[in-house]
Amino acid sequence: MTNAESAKPRTDFVREIVAEDTRTGKWEGRVVTRFPPEPNGYLHIGHASSICLNFGIAAEFGGVCHLRFDDTNPVKEEDEYVQAIREDVKWLGFDWGENEFYASDYFDQLYEWAKQLVRDGKAYVDDQSADDIRRTRGTLKEPGTESPWRNRAPEENLDLLERMKNGEFPDGSRVLRAKIDMASPNLNMRDPVMYRILHANHHRTGDTWRIYPMYDFAHGQSDSIERVTHSVCTLEFEDHRPLYEWFCDSLGIYRPQQIEFARRNTTHTVTSKRKLLDLVRENRVDGWDDPRMPTIGGLRRRGFTPEAIRAFCDRIGIAKRGNTVEFALLEHCVREHLNAVAPRRMAVLRPLKVTISNWPKGRTVEVEGVNNPEDESAGTRMIPFSGSLWIERDDFMEDPPKKFFRLAPGREARLRYGYFIRCDEVVKNDAGEVVELICTYDPETKGGSAPDGRKVKATLHWVSADHAVATEVRHYEPLFAVENPNKVAEGGDWRDNLAPDSLEVLSPCYAEPELATAMPGERFQFERLGYYCVDTRMSKPGAPVFNRTVTLRDEWAKQQRKNG
RNA sequence: AGGGGAGUAGUUCAGCUGGUAGAACGCGGGCCUUUGGAGCCCGAUGUCGCAGGUUCGAGCCCUGCCUCCCCUGCCA
Numbered sequence: 001m002t003n004a005e006s007a008k009p010r011t012d013f014v015r016e017i018v019a020e021d022t023r024t025g026k027w028e029g030r031v032v033t034r035f036p037p038e039p040n041g042y043l044h045i046g047h048a049s050s051i052c053l054n055f056g057i058a059a060e061f062g063g064v065c066h067l068r069f070d071d072t073n074p075v076k077e078e079d080e081y082v083q084a085i086r087e088d089v090k091w092l093g094f095d096w097g098e099n100e101f102y103a104s105d106y107f108d109q110l111y112e113w114a115k116q117l118v119r120d121g122k123a124y125v126d127d128q129s130a131d132d133i134r135r136t137r138g139t140l141k142e143p144g145t146e147s148p149w150r151n152r153a154p155e156e157n158l159d160l161l162e163r164m165k166n167g168e169f170p171d172g173s174r175v176l177r178a179k180i181d182m183a184s185p186n187l188n189m190r191d192p193v194m195y196r197i198l199h200a201n202h203h204r205t206g207d208t209w210r211i212y213p214m215y216d217f218a219h220g221q222s223d224s225i226e227r228v229t230h231s232v233c234t235l236e237f238e239d240h241r242p243l244y245e246w247f248c249d250s251l252g253i254y255r256p257q258q259i260e261f262a263r264r265n266t267t268h269t270v271t272s273k274r275k276l277l278d279l280v281r282e283n284r285v286d287g288w289d290d291p292r293m294p295t296i297g298g299l300r301r302r303g304f305t306p307e308a309i310r311a312f313c314d315r316i317g318i319a320k321r322g323n324t325v326e327f328a329l330l331e332h333c334v335r336e337h338l339n340a341v342a343p344r345r346m347a348v349l350r351p352l353k354v355t356i357s358n359w360p361k362g363r364t365v366e367v368e369g370v371n372n373p374e375d376e377s378a379g380t381r382m383i384p385f386s387g388s389l390w391i392e393r394d395d396f397m398e399d400p401p402k403k404f405f406r407l408a409p410g411r412e413a414r415l416r417y418g419y420f421i422r423c424d425e426v427v428k429n430d431a432g433e434v435v436e437l438i439c440t441y442d443p444e445t446k447g448g449s450a451p452d453g454r455k456v457k458a459t460l461h462w463v464s465a466d467h468a469v470a471t472e473v474r475h476y477e478p479l480f481a482v483e484n485p486n487k488v489a490e491g492g493d494w495r496d497n498l499a500p501d502s503l504e505v506l507s508p509c510y511a512e513p514e515l516a517t518a519m520p521g522e523r524f525q526f527e528r529l530g531y532y533c534v535d536t537r538m539s540k541p542g543a544p545v546f547n548r549t550v551t552l553r554d555e556w557a558k559q560q561r562k563n564g
Numbered sequence: 565a566g567g568g569g570a571g572u573a574g575u576u577c578a579g580c581u582g583g584u585a586g587a588a589c590g591c592g593g594g595c596c597u598u599u600g601g602a603g604c605c606c607g608a609u610g611u612c613g614c615a616g617g618u619u620c621g622a623g624c625c626c627u628g629c630c631u632c633c634c635c636u637g638c639c640a
Binding site: 010011012016036037038040070072073075076129130133134137138139140141142143144171172174175184185186187188190193195196197198212214215216218219235236237238239240241242260262264267315316317318319320321322323324325326328329331332333335339340344346370373374403405406414415416417447448449456457458459460461525526527528529530552553554555556557558559 | 566567568569570571574575576577578580588589590597598599600601602632633634635636637638639640
């Protein structure tokens with residue numbers, strides 16, 4: 001558990017309402033929430049807030065949170081999405097127990113309720129075309145006009161509805177509408193459509209139904225059936241609340257309280273299902289779980305932890321105002337968690353050969369490395385050291401500037417857990433590039449400290465060339481270089497904001513032998529570099545591929561950025 | 565006279581019954597360090613959307629205004 005999670009949970013206006021209701025006994029002390037995704041896409045970082053909110057409230061107030069799929073539109077929904085959503089919610093650390101429901105579970109009941117409204121003269125079958133309905137709805141400023149079919153007799157409506165259900169009519173030929181108020185300033189109340197004809201197979205009910213309920217005629221009643229107390233949704237449904245209440249009240253059924261909050265946005269990314277789908281379909285990323293994607297699957301594959309994502313959601317809180325959270329906060333949260341739990345390893349990403357001239361030929365020794373300085377129980381491991389090593393190319397400069405205090409000609413540096421080495425000679429190829437460093441080591445400095453007390457400023461990571469595991473390492477930058485990819489110039493497209501080089505593949509990289517057996521999904525800190533996660537798709541037994549989750553904070557790199 | 569929301573540091577949020585603004589991240593500086601990691605210390609930034617009003621006193625109350633977001637799917 002990270003600091004953020006162990007700290008007193010912050011409160012928000014939703015929790016305050018629940019707390020107040022609990023205090024006054026409004027719902028007899030019950031607290032029932034639900035997370036209601038439509039199975040037509042993958043969950044992303046924005047959904048995480050809603051998941052944490054709903055499951056969090058249930059946990060904090062001794063209630064339950066249901067997982068309910070809002071599957072009322074068979075043309076867009078698929079079982080593949082259901083499975084992915086279940087996995088993602090579970091992975092985030094939440095458990096809905098037996099409470100997995102589907103709006104489609106309620107199709108029979110919904111149909112009975114529709115007939116009830118027809119009998120009560122509160123719903124009618126409209127023969128108008130979609131176009132007509134749109135035209136007669138009016139505009140934001142002008143009232144709509146009533147359908148010529150609005151006052152059909154209940155018996156006729158009942159008959160027509162039954163025949164709609166039986167598949168006697170083609171798609172789009174008729175709809176069932178609620179009879180409310182065509183002059184309402186709230187467009188949602190202008191005789192909203194309750195059922196449409198869809199000769200489409202549903203992922204759960206197959207071809208049983210030829211008519212399907214609209215969101216507005218399914219969501220509130222589903223909440224009602226499940227005895228939900230607090231139905232939390234996003235701001236765009238605020239205008240639907242009167243309708244939510246109208247259906248429950250007209251039906252005379254239990255009515256939960258709908259509460260709306262502002263969806264969370266994050267910089268440098270898009271979360272609209274359509275855009276995410278475009279990225280995948282246009283092969284701009286390697287699938288829904290590409291490590292650059294803001295999907296839960298993408299974040300997981302990238303190496304983010306559920307703890308970090310939960311801490312992130314907790315810190316950004318819940319409110320009603322528009323917002324865009326800096327991606328840097330998510331990065332902070334994952335560093336905070338991984339710093340506490342990730343085993344340290346050494347890996348050299350851009351290798352530079354080091355030969356130790358005074359090292360006995362063929363000799364190998366083992367040095368002991370601490371697995372996690374933040375967690376003594378993580379223990380230590382042995383790392384082979386020899387006269388032929390790889391170090392990071394960036395850790396040497398032939399002509400170092402002022403604040404560079406790593407290796408340079410004539411200068412001494414420490415190899416972590418190993419020895420002090422001094423660079424005596426720089427070997428170059430014909431092109432004048434540095435290809436090798438000839439160094440000498442000080443035998444007295446084994447383990448990394450000098451008996452004479454002399455200091456070196458820099459500690460370098462390294463790998464013994466004869467023992468190294470060659471690996472591939474993948475570095476990621478945000479898919480979009482700009483904070484708000486949705487902001488485009490006149491006539492532009494959001495795709496214009498796509499960063500050209502968001503993926504960098506490094507190979508060969510050399511890792512300490514320990515890493516050969518790293519399992520897919522395992523996370524490590526590569527010392528001085530960042531946190532890395534074994535890729536679940538590209539790794540092969542004995543040949544892990546690493547994804548960089550996030551870099552370590554790097555003062556030197558920051559300096560460079562400022563100067564450059 | 566459409567309806568519904570929202571406006572507090574760069575960002576995300578606190579600020580409960582009015583007493584001259586806080587946290588976190590980010591940013592700047594320093595200390596420390598066998599990860600230039602981690603940790604620790606210090607610091608800067610707000611005309612609390614604007615304008616009036618009530619009050620000894622207003623981010624909080626009142627009035628008017630401004631700006632931004634959502635709503636005219638047989639999507640959710």
